[in-house]
Amino acid sequence: MHRIARALQAVALLCLCVAAHADDVLAANARIDELIVTGMRAKRLAELPRSANVITAEDIALSPSTNIVDLIAREANVQLRSTVGNDKFSGVDIRGQGDTYTSNVLVLVDGIRLNSEDQAGPDYSSLPLEQVERIEVIRGANSVRYGNGAVGGVINIITRRAGGDATGVNANARLRAGSYGTSDAGLGVSWSSDRWSFIGDVVFYDTDGYRDNSQLQKKDLAARVGFDPVDWFGVSLGGILHRDEFGFPGPVSKTEYEGSDADREAASTPYANGSTDDDRLRFDLTAGNLATGEFLLSMQTRDRKNPYRLGPVGPDAPYDIILEDREAVDAKYEKDFELFGQQHAFALGFDLANTDYSRESGNPTTEPKQGQIRQQAWFTAADLHLRDDLIFSAGYRQDSFVSKGHQKEVGEVCTGFEPFLQCTPIFETRDSWRNNVAEAGLVYTPTDSSNWYVSFSQSFRNPNVDDLVVADDDLRPQSANHWDAGLRQLWGRAVEFSFSAFYSETKHEILYGIDPLNPTKQLNRNADQPTKRKGAETDVRWYTTDTLSFNANAGYMNARFAETNTYVPMVPKWTAALGVEWEFASDWVVIAQGNYVGSRFDGNDFSNKASGKVAAYQLVDMKLSYQQNSMQIYAGIDNLLDEVYSASVYSENFYPMPDRNYYVGITYRMGSN
DSSP states (O other): OHHHHHHHHHHHHHHHHHHTTOTTOOOSSOGGGOEEEETTEEEEGGGOSSOEEEEOHHHHHHOSOOSHHHHHTTSTTEEEEESSSSGGGEEEEESSOGGGHHHHEEEEETTEEOOOSSTTOOOGGGSOGGGEEEEEEEESOOHHHHOTTOSSEEEEEEEOOSOSSOOEEEEEEEEEEETTTEEEEEEEEEEEOSSEEEEEEEEEEEEOOSSTTOOEEEEEEEEEEEEEEETTEEEEEEEEEEEEEEEOOOOEEHHHHTSOHHHHHSOSSTTOEEEEEEEEEEEEEEEEETTTEEEEEEEEEEEEEEEEEOSSOOTTOOOEEEEEEEEEEEEEEEEEEEETTEEEEEEEEEEEEEEEEEEEOSSTTSOOEEEEEEEEEEEEEEEEEEETTEEEEEEEEEEEEEEEEEEOOTTOOEESOTTSOEEOOSEEEEEEEEEEEEEEEEEEEEETTEEEEEEEEEEEEOOOTTTTTSBOTTOOOEEEEEEEEEEEEEETTTEEEEEEEEEEEEESOEEEEEETTEEEEEEEEEOSSOEEEEEEEEEEEEEOSSSEEEEEEEEEEEEEETTTOOBOTTOOSEEEEEEEEEEEETTEEEEEEEEEEOOBOOTTOTTSOSSOOBOOEEEEEEEEEEEETTEEEEEEEESTTOOOOEEEEETTEEEEOOOSEEEEEEEEEEEOO
C-alpha cells in the first residue's frame, strides 16, 4: 500500500502545482457536473456515493476505440477480457471479478439488461458504437437499483435519441476501412416535431479478423418512434435487429504463442463457427411531472437464436443451438419533495421477468437442456438532504427468483403425437430463492469543487440457467457486502481528480472448477471460502490549455480467497491508462492513449502454483481527426508498438490479440441541428 500512497501524493502535488497556474483555463464541462441516470431521475455525479465515470459523446467521437468494449476498458480498474480480438467474444471485468465477470458485471442499454441468462454474458457486438450517445461506468455493488448480477459494477449505455429543443430532419453517413479486410458502413436518420420523434440507424460490418477463422460479419437495424402529446405524458416504441456470423479460432499453445506471427495467427479450431439472431422490442410510457412525481413503465421482449459449434470439430460437424426468449416489465415511480426546508427524492420500483432457455446439441448422443427463470422484485430508494452540503442515500430491494430446468434423454419413451408429443425427462429441478439487499451512503460537499463520500451496499448473484445444468447439488446464490469511500476534487476548473478505495467480501461465490470431492470432475459450485477484494482507483484530467488536455487513471486490485490466501485467477494487481488530446491546428486533433495491464495468474491456476504468471502488457493507440463543419475525417493506429499479448489464458493455452493495425474513416452529418 505504501506504493499507492506515494503515487497518490505525487499526483496530488502535480495537480496543486498545475492549478496554481491554470485559473484561466476552463474545462468546457467539468466531469463532476456530469449526470448519472439512475432510473428516470438524472443526478449529478457529485451526488453519487460511489466511484463512477461518464464517457461523453465527444469522448466517443475522438477516441481511438472502434467498439464499445475497447472504449470502456480504458477506464480505471476496468480490464479487457477477450478470446478473439473483436467485440463478439469480448467483455470487461470491473474490480477483479475474474472469469465470472460475464455474470458479475451488469450491462444495461437505456436501463434495460443486455446480459443473457446463461454464462455467455452481454453481447457487445449487438450494439454498434455509432448508436451510443454516452456510457456510464458505475463501480461497485448496485443490486438495490438493478438487482441480480450488479456486483462488480454496472455499465449503462445510453443510445442516441431524436428530439430535444430543435426540430427537423437530421442524417449521418459513416464509412470506415481497416486492416484484416475490415469494412464498416452506417447510415442514420432522425426527425422530430413538437409531438413526434423518430430515429433509425442501419450498420454493416465485416472483417476477416487478425487470426485464421476469426471472421465476423454483422448487420444491425435500430429504430425508435416517440409521441409526446403533452409535457407530462409520452410513449415510445423501439426495436433492434441484430444478425451476425462468426468464426472462433481457438487457443494456441505457449510455444506457438511465443513463436512467429504465423504461429499466433493459426487457428486450432478452423471449423468452429456460428451465428446469432438477436431481436429486441421495447415499449416505454412516461407520465407525470415534478409536482406529481414521474412514472415510467417499460416492457421489453428479446428473442435470441445462436447456432454454433466449438472445439476441434470437422467441417461437417453438426451445430448446437441456444434459444432464449425473455419478457420483462419494469415500473418505477420517482418523486422530489420538500421537507424541513430541504429537497429530497424518493423512488419505488417493481421488476418482473420471464425467460425460457434451451440448448440443443447437434450430437444425437447428447441430451438437450431446457430451463425457465421467473423473477420478480421490488425496491425503494431515497436521497435525503440532511443539510445543504450533506446527502444521505439509502435503499432496499427484495428479489424472488425461481429457476426450473430439465434434461431429456435421447431415445426416451414419448407418448402422444406431434405436435402434442409428451416426453418424460430424466430429471427436473426447481430452485427458489429470495434475496434481500440494502445500501446506505453519505455525500459531503463542503464546496462547489469538492465532495467526499462513503457507502455500504450489498449484492447478490443468482445462478445462471446453465450454471444449474452442471452443478453441485446445493448450488445457491452468492452474496456480498461492499464498502466504498472516496473523493472528487476540482482545482481551478483546470484539473479534475477523483480517488476511491473499496473492500468487499463475497460468500458462496459461484465458480466453475474442480469438484473437491472428485478431482476428475468439473462443475459449477459455491466457493467453500469467502472471496475478499480490496483496492483503489484514481482518475486525473488536466486541461492545460483550451487545445491541450491530459488524462490518467490507475487501479489497484487485490482479490484473494480468504482461507488459502491465493489470488483470483486472471485478475491483475495493477492497471493504468494515460492519454493526451491535442488540437495542434485549427480543426485538427490528435489523440494518443496508452494502457497497462499487469501480470496475473492463469485462468485455471486457483492454487497459484500450476504455472507462471501471464505477462503484463502495454498498448498504445493513436488517432488523427480533422473536423470541418459537418464532416469528420480520421485515421488511426491500434497497438502502435506491435505488442504481443493475450487477454485470456487457460492452462497455458493463449488467445492472441491483434497486432499493429490501421483504419481510416469519414463521417458526414447533415440536417437542421
